[in-house]
Amino acid sequence: MKLLRIVLLVLLLPAVSSCIPGRRRRRYDSIFSFGDSFADTGNDAVVFAARSLSTPSTQPPYGMTFFGHPTGRNSNGRLILDFIAEKLGLPFVPPFLAHNGSFRRGANFAVAGATTLDASFFSDIPGVGKFVLNTSSSVQLSWFDSLKQSLCSPARECKGFFHKSLFFMGEFGVNDYSFSVFGKTLPEVRSIVPDVVKTISSATERLIKQDGAKTVVVPGIPPLGCMPPNLAMFPSADPAGYEPGTGCLRQLNEIAVYHNELLQDALRDVRISHPDVRVIYADFFTPVIRIVKSPRTFGFISDILRCCCGGGGKYNFNMSAGCGMPGATVCEYPSNHLFWDGHLTEAAYRFIANGWLNSLNGS
Secondary structure: OHHHHHHHHHHHHHHHHHOOOOOOOOOOOEEEEEOOOOOOOOHHHHHHHHOOOOOHHHOOOOOOOOOOOOOOOOOOOOOHHHHHHHHOOOOOOOEOOOOOOOOOOEEEOOOOOOOOOOHHHHOOOOOOHHHOOOOOHHHHHHHHHHHHHHHOOOHHHHHHHHHOEEEEEOOOOHHHHHHHOOOOOHHHHHHOHHHHHHHHHHHHHHHHHHHOOOEEEEEOOOOHHHOHHHHHHOOOOOHHHEOOOOOOEHHHHHHHHHHHHHHHHHHHHHHHHOOOOEEEEEOOHHHHHHHHHOHHHHOOOOOOOOOOEEOOOOOOOOHHHOOOOOOOEEOOOHHHOOEOOOOEOHHHHHHHHHHHHHHHHHO
């Protein structure tokens, strides 16, 4: 009888432990990601080459911290997507346009410079339209459609396949606003936020309805007013244009806050329509602001808005001597910096990824 009790206890332990809060971890067979340079793992090299353009991310010192060579990532090492894949026990998500192997474990459609809205929207902005590539969210979704037939056949089996996949819809939005600010007033830039957010939420619903996605992570955008390119190119003549606690551009940060608020509202509606699907908002704004406000608390240098790699100036950002270009220099310890080249460092991405993983495991 005593032996029987021991056997029953052993059999029950897995069931009991799975009910303990914090122990539950969902398993995913693959990751599919859409977005821009914050998630691009190498598609930019192919897209830029097709337009006879060069991308600095394929030149040293990109990739110096982790990979030891450039990979097309706009950082000194891994991105948020890389850290999440590692933590979930999945391989790094291969770039769709630059990978010749299997995509059964996932594919990344993100491209540096990608916009939410189609490229035609920006065609009338002087000096910008010709630089906006045809890599918008709708284009990336079409690439995904072209891949599906090689992943699951017949088509009716796809929903079952994607039930076990983790999707990232973005980050999208940063480039829409960054391109627009060259030819529009800030109130005009703010006016396109609802259209950008609607496009993101519609794309999220498409993955759910058409592809059977059961878990979709939808990131917000980081504080636009803290990004070195914006600080360098759009300085405010009025000291009141800067936030006293951060040194960031006030109005650009307000646009980012507005975007994130509308996006969270839109995602609530998606959840209501699809109660059996996990639609997770990933906060990109708060962790960056926390570091900017108190850099030493998180192990970063006090000159937090300055790029590690760049071509000089107050923020070490120079379009004509950007990171990876002649005239640029790189700091000795990238892990002490929040910003790499205007994008984030691996250390910053690791910090943000930990927060996203908590949301992924806890919601």
